Amino acid sequence: MKISKIFLYDEPAVPQIEINDLAKFLGREFQVDVEVRRSLFQHFETKDEVFEDLASCRIFNIRIPFEKHKPTREETGSEEQGQSGSIVLYDGFELQNIYRDLIPASEFSHNEFHLAFTTRLTCSYDSNDYRYHGRAVICSNPAIISTTGIIEAPAKPREYYLKIYEKIGQGLNLDRLKEEFRERFLDYNDLRLCKAARTYAMQAIFYHITGMPFCESKECMLYNAHWQEELIRMLEAGRLCSGHQAALDNYRKCSA
Secondary structure, three states: OOOOOEEEEEEOOOOOOHHHHHHHHHHHHHOOEEEEOOHHHOOOOOOOHHHHHHHHHHHOOOOOOOOOEEEEEEEHHHHHHHOOOOEEEEEEHHHHHHHHHHHOOOOOOOOEEEEEEOOOOOEEEEEEEEEEEEOOOOOOEEEEEEHHHHOOOOOOOOOHHHHHHOOOOOOHHHHHHHHOOOOHOOOOOOOOHHHHHHHHHHHHHHHHHHOOOOOOOOOOOOOOEEEHHHHHHHHHHEEOOOHHHHHHHHHHHHHH
């Protein structure tokens, strides 16, 4: 699958993704034109029904497959104003369908690829353990990268959770605990989110090109990190494995 153009949709609430630098990086890596746009809902005309559809994608029971519900007026209103407050879970594939419907068919021609950032926590249902899991990236076209998912989906160090259980009855100071583990996981407003954005963008684009986004090498940008420390190791390496680098080099040659 060849890509003729990439459209990036910003998430202005998270400037740490450094969308313009990401565009330059992807343009250089895939030798393709990259256009940066405002958020998907700002760039395209958004009708009131879209916010109701967004609210209907919320997950209320992580133990059962997706069931669309009739959202309340408050839920719809919070979507229109921009989600805030406690973390809300969304079915990533239902969310993806809404995003796809917003993009005109004319912009899906000639292999245009759309990648949208969002603060909404995207999830997918796993039939192996019968529950929803948070996801940092939902692949296909359009692809979605959840900045909240980058932070919440890969698990924090086991010692972090043990200390929470240990301190919960003694007056937990979460800010102090986060500071103690600061180097071992990403947090909100983290400057490392720019590198994470590059990593998950590469996974989304490789999936679009090859149908296989992940790698077995823990230092490859395409590794499917389940732990924050694995993700940080990938970010520090900041490269593809030799096999995927060769695949990218070959893609460039074929695209020239």
